[in-house]
Amino acid sequence: MAGLIPDSKSYLGARLAVLRSTQNSDGGWGYFAGKSSWLEPTAYAALALAGEPAADRAWKLLSSWQLPDGSWKPSAEVQVSSWGTSLCATIAMVRNEWGQPLENGVKWLVGSRGVESNWLNVTAARLRLVKQERDVSLKCWPWKPGNSGWVEPTVHALVALKQASAKLSSSELRSRVQMGEAQLVDVRSRDGGWNYGSPAALGVDLPSYPETTALALVALQGRNDLSNDLGKAFDLARRQMGETPSPMARAWLTIAMRLHGVKPEELSGDPQSDLMITGLEALAAPEGNYRCMQTAGALRE
């Protein structure tokens, strides 16, 4: 995906230069320079540098972290299945590697769900034995197995599965995507954006956050039926863009806007010491690889 190498003084070029110079010898990136490699910063850097040898080295490392059940662990040290499986699936598809490792990862994602959607909870909610802040019958994705579902891991799973549907579609995959999108709509905050997992706690409304609002919009690409309704979210996103001090939130908001064809305010400033954010900012640049997250229309193919 890499075209001409951008000038290192440009917004994108400065970030890619930082990423190239901070890659660990094992091929990964830490959250900060000099730290051990982790899946998340490595995945965003690999996407930002897609097509370069550095991305190949990163993928070689990430490939070695796939577990026998198809999921990915978050670092060499940690033996736990991770939501980052979605990011690795996306990288595999960006690299056009549709082999068994990807199939195994997709299969794991299709089978993964938050534990709140268990039979007992769903039945109790249907019988109105317990008051739920959200519809627990709508399965979404957790950060790790055995936990509840939350917005961010759900978003990345939806992106990966919608992309995978181009070649690995199944009725189960389509059902999970449709249910996952419905779940995101269900947990939308009253202000039009998204909190991290629920629109309310103990009956009190929760405000939306810029990063989770942006992420939910990324997952809802292609939902033209929601376009009028999502307008309110984009109004909110524009406001959040001007208010948030978080470069991570601004990067995700920018990516979301670009993927929906909404022109964002251009990002500026020097790269952060935080390499995960540097990777996201590189993806968010006008000539960056934000299209790695593109899914619009995937389910219609």
Next chain:
Amino acid sequence: MSKLPLAGQTSAVVVVKAASYSKDLADAMLRGILECELDVAGKTVLLKPNFVEFDPNTCINTDVAVVATALEVFRSLGAAEVKIGEGPGHRRDTLAIAELTRYRSEIPSFDEVFVDLNRDDVSGVKGFAGRDEFYFPNSVLSADIIVSLAKMKTHHWAGATLSMKNFFGLVPGSIYGWPKNELHYIGIDTAIAELTREFGPKSFALVDGIVGMEGNGPIQGTRKQAGVLVMGSDLAAVDATCCRIMGIDPARLAYLQKAADQLGVIEESRIEQRGEAIAGLRTNFELIKEFSHLRSA
């Protein structure tokens, strides 16, 4: 460090009056630490404040003045190194929260002394809460002393969040997510007790009760002036004392029930109260109806 009391022994807790986040804060804090006989000389100290989230309309976080002062005080006491570490439970961009809370602007060289515990390198610990392996940040595991710089708040799941609950921020989001949902499935009260079992023996509590939070804490409550700093090496004893100041019966708080005798003391008769007597400091924190049963007589 003084550690878990044997049967029949007592634990010292110091309560220092502090009406505001003023210049006198350093004197009050130093007086309290010295009365606790805490020895930090030559040791590595990790200050763990609470900035789980930010809302300008309330007081979720350990006040920046308390954190900045603690940094100076522990350095002045001869600590070999003093770091600040936090792994916010809700928000992904930790430094952005640190900016909103004014930590970045008001604590000198904040970025150099701060460790994002959500994204630090980690090592496995065997047997935590019955798990084969549970991962914690290396900065936490390697610190000689962890100072729980907690905020005095009510909590809508646990009843109160004080020095023990503050340790939820030691758990890395990079593995367990935002929020640290794994702890909820362990059980909030059990997780609080287990974190204290793991880290309590090398910890010191310093609770910011100058302005606390009452009602629907820890995020959506309202300000409550209590005008105190509460300190001690027995985290359960410190939390029990905070509860008494807040008008909460510590014996009715589930996580303190789990901690009692195993991890620290909570009976008033076994807490050696130093500094201010708490009798005149009690100021009832409003409790949501789910926790109205916690109110002490």
